[in-house]
Amino acid sequence: MPLNTTISPVSLRLKTDLQEKVDQKTKPLGSLGQLETLAVNIGLIQDSLSPILSKPTILIFAGDHGIAEAGVSAYPQAVTGQMVGNFLAGGAAINIFASQHELALSIVDAGVNADLAAHPNLINRKIAKGTANFLHHPAMSKDDCESAIQAGMALVNQQHVNGCNCIGFGEMGIANTSSAALLVHCLTSLPLEQCVGRGTGLDDKQLQHKLKVLQQALDFHGHLNAVDDVLAVFGGYEIAMMVGAYLKAAELGMVIMVDGFIACAALLVAHNINRDLLDYCLFSHVSSERGHQAVLSYLNAKPLLNLELRLGEGSGIALAYPLIKSAVLFLNEMASFTEATVDQKITAP
């Protein structure tokens, strides 16, 4: 893939100093658990002992999927466009949670199969009205896939120019757990059954149908070796834009907040393009969609929340964001033992 990605691994220059700063706070050593790891990681990403989260933002990428016509989702394809309308009107879960935590939210039409009216909060980057059905064709042409990746990169670059240093990506796209399942299967070699879940709520019979359809798609296209082939054949416009978005965010040294199963599938693609990407990623939650825990384990990732969410939209990011903020706040604002005149641990004799 002719992508010009130059991600630097994070510098470990301040690692000892950050840990020392955490350890001097007025609390038993290690007693803030995962928040302590988080604080150190954010400090490393920003190469600072006093990191700052500036203009935290969620971009939601929406796109439709040709495979929806094979009956792999519990909801009709029209819901993708309708939910974009709901995001713009402020009525969806992500609107409520983003507003609660003062996260900026923008919606990107990556490839919705509907004519969406212009709206100040809708960014039109529509590549096509949905992908092709990958039972019979590649979902995207290589050119369109590349365009989507570039669009994702440009959108993140614009956010960075506007002063954002902390970003997460959500998605909306009926049938996109089917795309994500195939991406995860192809890129991790996990058995297909372990990658295919109930999505928006399939019953047992529907789940078996989805699995059969996805196996047929794998059989039709044969073995795909290169990550760009896997993405173009089984991906989606919103997923490809997320791939570009992840890569650019890491290149720009931003804190990246990772959402659920589809967001992780896109991350997996980007990770195959540049492994240093992971240094910049914080994992918001493990969802109840089958396959998500497996991807997280594959990436050696430890999510913050485990609330049996399976909504997408970036909702896991919004719900985990206060914890990320708490980590930065305690690092910057808590008193040290010296400052507060509190005795330290008794040294063993």
Place this chain on the structure above:
Amino acid sequence: MPLNTTISPVSLRLKTDLQEKVDQKTKPLGSLGQLETLAVNIGLIQDSLSPILSKPTILIFAGDHGIAEAGVSAYPQAVTGQMVGNFLAGGAAINIFASQHELALSIVDAGVNADLAAHPNLINRKIAKGTANFLHHPAMSKDDCESAIQAGMALVNQQHVNGCNCIGFGEMGIANTSSAALLVHCLTSLPLEQCVGRGTGLDDKQLQHKLKVLQQALDFHGHLNAVDDVLAVFGGYEIAMMVGAYLKAAELGMVIMVDGFIACAALLVAHNINRDLLDYCLFSHVSSERGHQAVLSYLNAKPLLNLELRLGEGSGIALAYPLIKSAVLFLNEMASFTEATVDQKITAP
């Protein structure tokens, strides 16, 4: 125990309507996971389809423990009073997290072994300068224990009068994991080793010493049958105040947010006095202190967070509070399918 507690079980009158309201929101059925359960539970507690969290508050109860002289903690006893000073100065973890989420915070001197200077945010309910060492005496007299319970009740009543309907209790007390371990052991019959953890950070040898000391205390006092005996003999002033606080909060129909191991040990005592208490409780987190998971399982409780916290102070409550608020917000503010004109699930043929 001559406690006048009249807790009503929550009414299930609105259960179906609350679930229906959740199910009509624009999201796949069940896709907000534990937040959906939370929303329904809060609706039931308030007997309302549109619950409100009013003046959410954390009370921190601080008290010292005679058993500290047996070397069961990694920190010296003076830290209890010093940390109260830190709370009042705003430098502790709980200050940072409470301020982040606009939670009111008050500190109660239940029995700190120090003369604490008056402060607008310090409530003086000191029963004594620390408990007696339960290796040789009951920690508290029955009268003092009863006074502490009544003080906790009165403090919560005052909060309720001031308009608070959502409250949580934190604690500070060097050596209080020793008290909590014995309370849990006596009230659940779990083996002592499963109730005794590293507290603020004991090493293996110190942990063995703590276990030995606590076994000696059990042997010295013999079998205690009544919950008020268990509390007086092995508890602490801050724990007894929390017991009263839980009971009064449930009696007043408040949403109760439960913190970590010591908070759960106090809850267990209160639960032995009145089982209906649990209807009002939301469990913020499971800590990494040994025994906490066991108590939660015993109470059939499902905590919101699992971040390996082990700090106390109500810090788990403050960190989980935004999720509790998210549950209420989505219930009240998200659009329904009808309101947003979004298609519902395809009905299976």
